[in-house]
Amino acid sequence: MTKTIFEKSQSGQHAFSLPKDNNAFKQYAPPQALLRKTDPPLPEISELDLTRHFCELASRNIGIDNQFYPLGSCTMKLNPRVNEWCAALPGFARTHPLAPEHTVQGNLQVIAELIEMLCAVSGMQAGSLVPCAGAHGEYAGIKMIAAYHKQRNQSQRNEILIPNDAHGTNPASAAMAGFKSISIRTDSSGDIDIEHLKELASDRTACLMLTNPNTLGLFSSKISEISKIIHQHGGLLYYDGANLNAILNVVGPGDMGFDVMHINLHKTFSTPHGGGGPGSGPILCNNKLKEFLPVPRVEKNKEGYHIVWQAESSIGRISAFHGNFGIYLRAYLYAKLHGHYGLRKIAENSVLNANYLKKLIGKLFTIPYPQYCMHEFVVQADTYVDKGVRALDIAKRLLDYGVYAPTIYFPLIIKECMLIEPTEGESKATLDRFVEILSKIVDEIKSDPKIVKEAPHTKPVMRLDEVAAAKSPILKHSTK
Amino acid sequence: MDFIANKEIQVQEMLKTIGVASIEELFCDIPTNLRRIAPAVDDGLSESEGMLLMEELSAKNTFPKFTSYLGGGAYEHHVPALVNAVCSKSEFLTSYTPYQAEASQGMLQAIFEYQSAVCALTGMDVSNASLYDGATACAEAILMALRLVKDRRKIVIARSLHPNYCAVIEQYLSSHDVEIEWISFKEDGSIDQSVALNLIDDQTVAVLLQYPNFFGVLDDVKSIAAKAKAHGALTIVNANPLVYALYASAEEIGADIAIGDTQPLGLPLHFGGPYVGYIACKQEFVRQMPGRIIGETVDSEGKRGFVLTLQAREQHIRREKATSNICTNQALAALASLVAILWYGKRGLKQLALTNYQRACYLKEKLSNLPGVKIMGNEPMFNEFAVKFSGNIEGIYSHFRSQGIEPGIDLGKFYPELAGYILIAVTETKSLEQLDRYVETARTIKASLGFG
Numbered sequence: 001m002t003k004t005i006f007e008k009s010q011s012g013q014h015a016f017s018l019p020k021d022n023n024a025f026k027q028y029a030p031p032q033a034l035l036r037k038t039d040p041p042l043p044e045i046s047e048l049d050l051t052r053h054f055c056e057l058a059s060r061n062i063g064i065d066n067q068f069y070p071l072g073s074c075t076m077k078l079n080p081r082v083n084e085w086c087a088a089l090p091g092f093a094r095t096h097p098l099a100p101e102h103t104v105q106g107n108l109q110v111i112a113e114l115i116e117m118l119c120a121v122s123g124m125q126a127g128s129l130v131p132c133a134g135a136h137g138e139y140a141g142i143k144m145i146a147a148y149h150k151q152r153n154q155s156q157r158n159e160i161l162i163p164n165d166a167h168g169t170n171p172a173s174a175a176m177a178g179f180k181s182i183s184i185r186t187d188s189s190g191d192i193d194i195e196h197l198k199e200l201a202s203d204r205t206a207c208l209m210l211t212n213p214n215t216l217g218l219f220s221s222k223i224s225e226i227s228k229i230i231h232q233h234g235g236l237l238y239y240d241g242a243n244l245n246a247i248l249n250v251v252g253p254g255d256m257g258f259d260v261m262h263i264n265l266h267k268t269f270s271t272p273h274g275g276g277g278p279g280s281g282p283i284l285c286n287n288k289l290k291e292f293l294p295v296p297r298v299e300k301n302k303e304g305y306h307i308v309w310q311a312e313s314s315i316g317r318i319s320a321f322h323g324n325f326g327i328y329l330r331a332y333l334y335a336k337l338h339g340h341y342g343l344r345k346i347a348e349n350s351v352l353n354a355n356y357l358k359k360l361i362g363k364l365f366t367i368p369y370p371q372y373c374m375h376e377f378v379v380q381a382d383t384y385v386d387k388g389v390r391a392l393d394i395a396k397r398l399l400d401y402g403v404y405a406p407t408i409y410f411p412l413i414i415k416e417c418m419l420i421e422p423t424e425g426e427s428k429a430t431l432d433r434f435v436e437i438l439s440k441i442v443d444e445i446k447s448d449p450k451i452v453k454e455a456p457h458t459k460p461v462m463r464l465d466e467v468a469a470a471k472s473p474i475l476k477h478s479t480k
Numbered sequence: 481m482d483f484i485a486n487k488e489i490q491v492q493e494m495l496k497t498i499g500v501a502s503i504e505e506l507f508c509d510i511p512t513n514l515r516r517i518a519p520a521v522d523d524g525l526s527e528s529e530g531m532l533l534m535e536e537l538s539a540k541n542t543f544p545k546f547t548s549y550l551g552g553g554a555y556e557h558h559v560p561a562l563v564n565a566v567c568s569k570s571e572f573l574t575s576y577t578p579y580q581a582e583a584s585q586g587m588l589q590a591i592f593e594y595q596s597a598v599c600a601l602t603g604m605d606v607s608n609a610s611l612y613d614g615a616t617a618c619a620e621a622i623l624m625a626l627r628l629v630k631d632r633r634k635i636v637i638a639r640s641l642h643p644n645y646c647a648v649i650e651q652y653l654s655s656h657d658v659e660i661e662w663i664s665f666k667e668d669g670s671i672d673q674s675v676a677l678n679l680i681d682d683q684t685v686a687v688l689l690q691y692p693n694f695f696g697v698l699d700d701v702k703s704i705a706a707k708a709k710a711h712g713a714l715t716i717v718n719a720n721p722l723v724y725a726l727y728a729s730a731e732e733i734g735a736d737i738a739i740g741d742t743q744p745l746g747l748p749l750h751f752g753g754p755y756v757g758y759i760a761c762k763q764e765f766v767r768q769m770p771g772r773i774i775g776e777t778v779d780s781e782g783k784r785g786f787v788l789t790l791q792a793r794e795q796h797i798r799r800e801k802a803t804s805n806i807c808t809n810q811a812l813a814a815l816a817s818l819v820a821i822l823w824y825g826k827r828g829l830k831q832l833a834l835t836n837y838q839r840a841c842y843l844k845e846k847l848s849n850l851p852g853v854k855i856m857g858n859e860p861m862f863n864e865f866a867v868k869f870s871g872n873i874e875g876i877y878s879h880f881r882s883q884g885i886e887p888g889i890d891l892g893k894f895y896p897e898l899a900g901y902i903l904i905a906v907t908e909t910k911s912l913e914q915l916d917r918y919v920e921t922a923r924t925i926k927a928s929l930g931f932g
Contacts, residue, residue, distance in 0.1 A: 002585075002784065005593050005822055015562070016828030018835055022912050028841035030834070031860050034698060036728050040600040042826040047562065050822055054566045054590075061586030063574030071576055078483045079574050082527050087750075088564070091538025096550040097752030098889055099543040100881075106540030107751050132612035132753065133808035135795070146655070172795035172805035176623075178655030181800045219509040250507060251514045266808065270483075274567075274812025275587035276577040276609070276772065278754035281808075316654075317647040320553055320615035320741070321752025337530045339523030342482040348503045348518075349484045349491075355506050356494040372506045399583045407579075410796070427485035428494060454780070459582040462779040466581075469777035469789040473766070475606050477596040 002060070002460070005053050006477035009043035015050055041479065060460045061275070062404055068430050070357075072376045072407035072419025073167070073215060075245050075267035082337075083270065083330035092329055097321035101306050107325065108305035111298045114332045115282070118263055121343060122244075123254025124284035128293045130323040134242060137262025137281030138173035138209070143315040144260055144285065144292040145207045145236050146177060151313070154234065157206040161230075163192055165216060165411035167242060170209045179206060186413055190216045190369040197229060205235035212256065213243045213374035215411045215419070217354065227257030236260065236288075244268045245423065246351055246375035249344035260285040268346075269331035280327040294318050349424035350375040353431060357422050360435040364442050368414060376421035378414050379406075384442075387449045391416040394441055396463060397455035401437040481524050547914055548886040551864050551905020552694065553614060553642050554752060555720070555744045558909060560823040563746045563816045572815060577772075577808070581787045582779075588786035591811060592774040594818040601724040601821070601829075602738035603731025604760035609772040610814040611757030611806060614718060614741030615645040618688065619652035620770045620804055621716045621739045621759060625686035626658065627768045627803070629714060633658045634683045636676070640665040640693035641718060643894040649688075658685070668857025669695035669866060676704045684713040691719040691733065695856060695891075695903065696840075696864030698727060705734025720744055721758065723862050726833035730760070737761045744907075746820025747813055756810045756817055769793065770804030832908060836863035839915065840906035846919040853922065856901060866891060866901045869925055873900055876925055883921045 045053075063069075069076035087093070095104050115127040131137035142160070149157045160174040164183045171181040182200055185193040192210075201208075208230045213219045220226065230237055239253040239261030245268045253261045265271050266279035273279070285293065291313040298305055338346065351374055358367060358377045366380040381391040395405035395418070407419040422431055444452050456462070486494065491503070500506060507515065525533065548556060567573065571586060578584030591609045598607035611617045622635055637649065639662045653660065663676045671693065680687055687708045692698045705715040717735040722744045724730065730738035743755040761769060767790065775789030795802040824832055840863040847867055848855045856866035869876050873890060880887040892899030906915070 002589065004589065004596070006596060014825045014828050015560075015822070016824045016832070018828070018831055019908055019911065021835070024912055025835075025838040025842050028838040028845075030726060030837055034727050034860055036724065036726060037732060039826055039830065040603075040725060040729070042597060042600050042829065043822060044825050044827070045822060047823070050819075051562060051565070054562075054569070054819065057586035057590050058566075058569045058571040059586065060589070061571040061575055062583045063570050063572070065570030065574045069576065074576055076576060080483060082530060084568060084573075085531070086534045089534060089538045090544055091535075091541045093748040093750055094544040094556075095541050095751045096543065096548055096556070096749050096886075097554050098550050098552055099548075099751075099886070103543035103546065103886075104541050104751065106537040109540065110537060132616070132810075133806070135805040135807045136612060136616075139805060143651070143655070167807075168795040168797070168799045168802070169805050169807050171800035172798075172802040175800040175802070176652075176655075176805045219507075221509045221511055224511065224514070247510070249516055249519065251510050251516060255514050255516075264808075272573045272812070273576045273808075275572055275575045275584070275591075275815070276811030277809040278612075278811070278813050279808040316651040317644060318616070318651055319648065319753070320613045320642070320644050320755070324612075324753040325751035326748075326754050333530055333534055336533060337481050337525050337527065339519075339525070341519040341522040342524040344516075344518050345482050345484055349486060351506050352486070352491065352494055352498075352503050355498050359498050372500075372508060374509075395580065396582065399580065404576075404583060405580050425483045425485055428490040430485075456582045460585050461582055461783055461785040462781050464581050464779050464785045464787050465777045466787050466789070469775040469787045470792070473773075473789055474776040475592075475595060475766070475773055475789070476599045477593070 004477050005045065006043050008049060008053060009045060011044055013044045013046045015045065015047035067402055067404050068426060068434055069404040070406050070420045070422050071404060072421040073242060074407065075421060075423055077270055077423035078425045079270055079272040083333055086333045087326045087329050105304050108298045110329060110332050112300055112305055114328055117335050118282055118284055121248060121252065122261060122284050123252025125287050126290040126293060127282055127284035128297065129282045129328050130294045130319055131262060131281040131283055132319055132324050133277060133279040134262055134264040134281040135169040135173055136318065137283045138169055139176055140283045140294055140315065140318050141238050141260040141262060142173055142177040142179065144289050147292040147313065147315050148289055149206055157204055159204045160206055161200055161208040163210065163214065165214060165413050166209065166211060167215065167240060170240060190218045191220050191222060192226060194222060194225065197226065201229050201233040201235065203234060205230065205233050207236040207238050209238040209240060211240040211243050213246050216369060216378050217373040217376040218369060219374050223256045242267060243375065246347055248347040249340055250347045254286060260289050265328055265331040270334045271327045271330045278324050278327055280324045280331065296322060346424045353422040353424060353426055357420060357431050361438060364438055376419060379418040379420060380414055380416055381418050382416040384445045385416065387445055389445045389449050389452050391418050393452045393455060397441050397452045398437065399456040400458045403434055403437060481526055546884055546886040549888045549904045549906065550886055552889045552903060553741065554749055555905055555907055556749060556909050557744050557907050559746055559748055560820055562823055563819045566819045567812055567816050572812060578788060581785065585785060588774050590815050590818060592776065592786050594814045595774060597818055597821045598758050598760050601721050602760045603729035604738050605763040606766045606769065607758060607760040608769050609774055610810040611759055611771055612810060613753060613755045613757045615648035617739040617757030617759050618645045618718055619649050621737045622649060622653065622686060622688065624737065624768050624770060625714045625716065628765055629685045632683050632685045634661060635685055636661050636663060636679045636687040638663045638671050638689045638693060640671055640695060641688060641690045642694050668859055669697045670857065670859045671699040673700065677707050680707045680711055680713060682711050684711055686714040686716050688716040688718065691717050692723060692862045695866050696861045697857065698860040698862060701733040722833050725829035726837060742817035746816040754810055754813045756813045767793065768803055771806045771809055835908045839910055840865060843904065843906050843915045843918060847922055850923055863907060864903060864905045866903045868900045869922060871925055879925050880921055885918060885921055
């Protein structure tokens with residue numbers, strides 16, 4: 001059984017060192033009455049044991065560096081090591097967020113130029129790098145939309161239209177910003193049900209939130225019509241940039257009629273996912289919404305770059321300082337390495353890889369939408385439900401074969417859904433091997449479904465009991 | 481350059497398998513009038529050119545050459561070398577959110593340990609897996625309190641909470657039907673207790689204080705928390721977590737929800753991010769906690785393992801009814817803070833906190849002995865305090881900067897009534913020689929400004 005670091009504690013041991021104390025300092029003692037009564041129950045451990053502990057934990061975790069990671073909607077592409085080198089440069093890492101602006105001109109240039117570059121890619125006019133993740137960007141964008149309607153005395157617009165296959169963050173962000181979400185049906189071709197949209201659009205519509213390509217990996221060819229319907233009703237269009245990888249420099253959300261959007265730099269622009277974050281979710285908009293962008297902002301004048309801390313119509317501040325600078329710094333370098341030429345290649349090759357996989361996997365499983373996909377596609381893995389094998393079981397069995405599982409049970413509208421996204425970086429051989437593995441699993445389902453149903457067999461743990469975890473939660477180390 | 485594996489030979493084979501002649505055909509669903517023409521000229525850089533560019537940009541930042549006394553929610557501390565060694569491991573750095581628990585036990589256990597460490601420091605029962613930063617943690621804690629204390633709409637907040645955090649709270653609450661009442665501070669920087677006690681009543685949802693507050697003062701939180709409790713309101717305390725290694729924990733001072741930013745523990749300044757918003761609370765409030773939580777469980781053979789748990793609170797399950805919209809959090813930065821906390825350990829953190837305190841006290845006392853220097857107050861402190869030098873503020877700043885010192889935060893920029901005050905943060909990174917040089921530079925202000 002694996003031990004937590006708390007259980008490895010050995011009394012009196014430690015790793016730390018501190019700068020030499022000095023008699024000049026020793027005389028100062030904090031007021032006794034305010035001190036902590038009992039020491040925090042933290043472990044005592046040497047640097048060697050600490051180092052080994054984290055090596056052991058790392059060996060029980062899988063990243064893109066280890067394996068193919070076809071996790072749909074997550075864009076698990078290579079996180080180039082040169083990004084990490086860049087973020088660690090002391091010239092960047094040692095800058096304080098409240099440093100005088102003349103001493104951080106390099107940082108401010110990165111901010112201004114990255115916004116400019118993201119605007120060019122997306123067909124937008126202005127932006128902010130302050131949001132720390134995609135959902136944070138959604139929140140900022142919705143608040144900007146709210147401010148826009150308020151300025152026009154249209155505060156009755158309290159509804160946000162969201163397709164039923166959208167990311168969960170869309171309705172959650174709408175709720176957080178004080179809006180009601182209204183679900184739009186998806187039609188049999190995997191596109192928005194236009195008739196339903198027409199029924200729902202009204203003078204209460206604040207905006208439509210859309211991912212295009214959507215979470216089924218399909219591009220909506222009706223996008224111009226959709227945009228027209230919403231705008232005719234006085235609403236705005238929000239673009240969820242989670243799937244931007246497919247269309248980099250092929251088509252811009254601004255060109256499609258979107259007014260505001262976020263980009264997940266931890267997806268499209270290769271910054272690491274880090275086991276769940278930190279990410280960065282810049283928000284971009286057209287001139288209609290520019291004045292509402294959050295602060296702080298960076299502007300350029302004759303003397304150089306300067307920071308605007310307050311702006312009259314801005315929605316205000318949504319994080320403590322300038323957002324996840326260390327993350328968007330990586331994205332800046334990634335964009336510079338590619339140039340607009342290379343960014344287009346990313347889109348082309350991600351779409352090529354997805355369609356290649358889709359074609360081959362179509363021989364093994366049901367593909368609900370036969371048309372060409374963009375960077376990802378859905379598989380309906382319900383063929384073997386009568387043998388008791390579900391998408392979850394196939395996902396777990398894939399782990400045994402040394403590939404990570406696709407996203408499963410999302411979008412919710414597809415039965416036994418597997419959402420597969422091979423990014424542009426994967427080689428043909430990797431994709432071929434993935435298909436071979438899936439084919440092997442299908443053979444197993446036919447001959448010995450038990451081995452699939454009970455997978456994984458080769459991981460540090462067998463299938464975990466999530467129900468028990470939620471029923472009587474153990475959420476921290478306890479000595480009791 | 482790019483990171484694309486397949487070249488012309490594989491591309492052709494794949495196109496053939498798909499049954500199309502070109503990649504362009506795959507984009508057929510994108511209306512042609514919207515489609516852009518592919519850039520003809522390669523405008524990318526090589527890796528070495530990219531590195532040169534970034535070195536040049538980083539060299540445009542002159543700030544790292546200064547000896548800095550800036551704090552105010554972002555502190556210069558030693559980052560143990562082990563932190564980067566752990567966080568740069570492929571298995572952690574390049575993994576996704578641990579939805580496939582069996583392939584993500586390492587990260588799940590690490591975050592479980594992070595939660596345990598946050599609970600150890602704050603004295604709370606439950607921590608989540610992280611929020612974006614201290615400011616959004618404040619906003620989320622208030623939204624959480626609004627779900628816990630129903631049918632009330634008054635939030636009481638100390639004006640001595642970080643002004644940027646105040647701004648974020650106001651932004652988040654602007655879409656909710658609530659009213660904020662502000663607790664003023666006194667001339668010595670401490671919270672006005674009588675105002676605080678008067679504001680808390682049966683309509684109060686929660687009271688939010690900072691410990692130590694923005695001016696570095698350790699307010700008496702206990703009596704305010706007691707009053708809040710008596711009225712059925714919650715007490716939320718925002719704190720630099722390092723303070724809990726030395727001073728009374730959030731639990732000891734009566735907090736129901738403890739929040740803050742773990743930046744002082746293992747995270748470089750990085751111009752304000754990535755940092756980590758921590759949030760911890762008492763057991764009974766866990767179901768209203770925002771964000772991910774890791775829990776312990778067993779596998780089908782009874783072996784211990786870790787999973788994401790209580791997910792019925794989260795956006796991917798509950799959509800518009802979720803406790804928050806947060807999905808991507810600050811996991812790797814939380815791991816960095818965990819490694820730093822463990823590297824210091826039980827004894828080291830306390831000594832680190834004491835070292836900070838003593839060096840700050842030294843500078844404060846030396847400055848207070850100079851003629852014309854006014855210390856904001858003599859209330860209990862941790863590693864920050866405010867002073868006023870005589871002379872015009874621009875002149876004072878340029879004098880310090882001419883000596884390679886960034887003397888602290890100009891409080892007048894945040895609070896007009898505090899014009900002239902400078903907030904000074906002192907950490908273990910400042911040596912006796914550097915502190916003496918600060919004092920010497922302060923002593924020569926007058927001469928340099930021509931008042932002498």
